[in-house]
Amino acid sequence: MTQQGLFLDTVSIALAGRVLLSVTHRIAPGEVLTVMGPSGSGKSTLLAYIGGFLDPAFQASGKVFAGSIELTALPAQERHAGILFQDPLLFPHMSVAGNLVFAIAPDVTGRAQRMALAEATLAGVGLEGMGDRDPDTLSGGQKARVALARVLLSSPRALLLDEPFSKLDQDLRQQMRELVFAKARGAGLPVILVTHDEADAAAAQGPVIRIGE
Numbered sequence: 649m650t651q652q653g654l655f656l657d658t659v660s661i662a663l664a665g666r667v668l669l670s671v672t673h674r675i676a677p678g679e680v681l682t683v684m685g686p687s688g689s690g691k692s693t694l695l696a697y698i699g700g701f702l703d704p705a706f707q708a709s710g711k712v713f714a715g716s717i718e719l720t721a722l723p724a725q726e727r728h729a730g731i732l733f734q735d736p737l738l739f740p741h742m743s744v745a746g747n748l749v750f751a752i753a754p755d756v757t758g759r760a761q762r763m764a765l766a767e768a769t770l771a772g773v774g775l776e777g778m779g780d781r782d783p784d785t786l787s788g789g790q791k792a793r794v795a796l797a798r799v800l801l802s803s804p805r806a807l808l809l810d811e812p813f814s815k816l817d818q819d820l821r822q823q824m825r826e827l828v829f830a831k832a833r834g835a836g837l838p839v840i841l842v843t844h845d846e847a848d849a850a851a852a853q854g855p856v857i858r859i860g861e
């Protein structure tokens with residue numbers, strides 16, 4: 649996929665007639681925009697709007713573009729907004745490789761080819777040879793890496809990070825965010841990072857917007 653920025657064009661979201669946030673911002677390929685703000689200010693809601701799963705209780709307007717593609721004109725499954733949540737949300741009844749193969753686009757055909765792609769992506773996040781493992785046997789940091797591998801395999805147009813590091817201890821947190829930012833830079837993916845943590849924001853080395861303050 650060619651490198652594309654993300655453009656939030658006069659995005660405005662309200663709840664019960666009260667405007668939660670208004671944002672216009674361009675994020676370059678590989679750049680991280682950090683979004684901070686108090687609990688309940690609408691950070692997750694912004695990601696839900698971009699991803700296409702905003703609850704109908706909200707009133708939203710504005711467009712979101714990935715390069716020249718208007719994501720807000722597409723159904724959620726066609727947006728390819730690569731979202732990572734606080735919880736890695738792995739399927740417990742599938743192996744690690746199974747969790748990854750599931751995310752690969754159907755145009756990669758053949759079981760061997762799909763498994764090879766999954767294994768290579770696993771190796772790229774530091775989990776070489778762990779495809780056969782059951783997700784329940786992994787540590788929290790390893791699960792977070794599997795979730796990252798899965799999102800990278802899903803042909804994302806952007807990475808939307810909803811506090812994905814917050815359950816990890818300090819060292820792991822630092823390692824994981826460096827890995828995510830390096831992967832985003834390598835793939836030329838624009839990133840939105842929702843966090844409460846100033847150290848995350850500093851590590852992102854990009855612009856910071858604060859909502860609800």
Ligand SMILES: Nc1ncnc2c1ncn2[C@@H]1O[C@H](COP(=O)(O)OP(=O)(O)OP(=O)(O)O)[C@@H](O)[C@H]1O
Binds near residue numbers: 685692703705
């Ligand atoms: N489905 C919903 N229906 C009605 N209100 C909702 C719904 N989901 C969230 N809200 C409200 O919308 C506001 C924004 O919520 P949101 O989860 O985006 O905040 P946040 O900034 O991500 O908070 P936190 O930092 O605690 O995760 C909050 O007041 C929340 O209670």
